[in-house]
Amino acid sequence: MDMTLQSCRKFVEVLASNEPAPGGGGAAALVGAIGTALGNMVGSLTVGKKKYAEVEEEIIALKAKCDALQTELLNQVEADDEGFVPLAKAYGIPKDDPTRDEVLEAATVTACAVPMHIMELCCEAIEYIAVFAAKGSRLAVSDAGCGAVCCKAALQAASLNVFINTKSLKNREVAEEMNAKANAMLTKYCAMADEIFTTVKAGFGQ
Numbered sequence: 001m002d003m004t005l006q007s008c009r010k011f012v013e014v015l016a017s018n019e020p021a022p023g024g025g026g027a028a029a030l031v032g033a034i035g036t037a038l039g040n041m042v043g044s045l046t047v048g049k050k051k052y053a054e055v056e057e058e059i060i061a062l063k064a065k066c067d068a069l070q071t072e073l074l075n076q077v078e079a080d081d082e083g084f085v086p087l088a089k090a091y092g093i094p095k096d097d098p099t100r101d102e103v104l105e106a107a108t109v110t111a112c113a114v115p116m117h118i119m120e121l122c123c124e125a126i127e128y129i130a131v132f133a134a135k136g137s138r139l140a141v142s143d144a145g146c147g148a149v150c151c152k153a154a155l156q157a158a159s160l161n162v163f164i165n166t167k168s169l170k171n172r173e174v175a176e177e178m179n180a181k182a183n184a185m186l187t188k189y190c191a192m193a194d195e196i197f198t199t200v201k202a203g204f205g206q
Contacts, residue, residue: 002077002078003021003022003026003077003078003081004030004074004077004078011030015027020081020084020088021080021081021084022077022080022081023080023084023161024115024157024158024160024161025076025080025083025084025114025115025118025157025158025161026076026077026078026080026081027157028115028118028122028153028154028155028157028158028161029073029074029075029076029077029079029080029118029121029154029158030073030074030077031150031151031153031154031157032073032076032118032121032122032125032150032151032154032155032158033070033073033074034150035122035125035129035146035147035148035149035150035151035152035153035154036066036069036070036073036125036128036129036147036151037066037070037147038129038143038144038146038147038150039066039125039128039129039132039133039143039144039147039148039151040063040066040067040070040132041140041143042132042133042136042137042140042141042143042144042147043059043060043062043063043066043132043136044063045136045137045139045140046059046132046135046136046137046140047059047060047063049137052135052136052137055135058131058135059132059135059136062128062131062132065128066125066128069121069124069125069128072121073118073121073122073125076114076117076118076121079114079117080114080115080118080161083110083111083113083114084111086106086107086110086111087104087107087108087110087111087165089107090103090104090106090107090108091104101170105169105170105171108165108168108169109165109169109174111165112161112162112165112166112178115158115159115161115162116158116162116178116181116182118154118158119155119158119159119162119182119185120185122151122152122154122155122158122189123155123185123188123189125147125151126148126151126152126155126189126192126193126196127189127192129144129147129148129151129193129196130148130192130195130196132144132147133145133148133196133199133200138203141200141203142200142204144196144200145196145197145200145201148192148193148196148197148200149193149197151193152189152190152193152194155185155186155189155190155193156186156190159182159183159185159186162178162179162182163179163182166178166179
């Protein structure tokens, strides 16, 4: 069942249950989509305003990118569920089965793929939101700040879904490569999101 087609209340209810999905990865994807949409809303409130005529073309182009990004993030909710299925099945293989370790290793790598992609999408969203915050309508700048905060949270949440899996990988070279990639995104884009938040907050005299 595609949880993004359910109500917000239903999503939260299932998230709180003992169902294996959605979990942290799916929640991160949804929060990232919400954060992206908040930035996109700033763009929507900017387009058509004479005061922002000079940046309108740039904002329109950015909105189109965010439209696609929102959809891609929402698609990751179900993708994360599907990516976890092989790992869940692998854990069910008897420990004396000679193929277990190999199957488990491959499934663990697969389980890392979607949360890593969610991280990449959140980084992209934060870059877009930085532009909305700097050039978009001042009347909606708080929403750009909110979007940055949401995308940062989604980025961090997705990273934990990478790290919990890389920890158990036997191939430490592959694990450390993924860890390095994830940590590089956290270092750069958490700082960028924090800067957006701080700048927006300072604009309110706080």
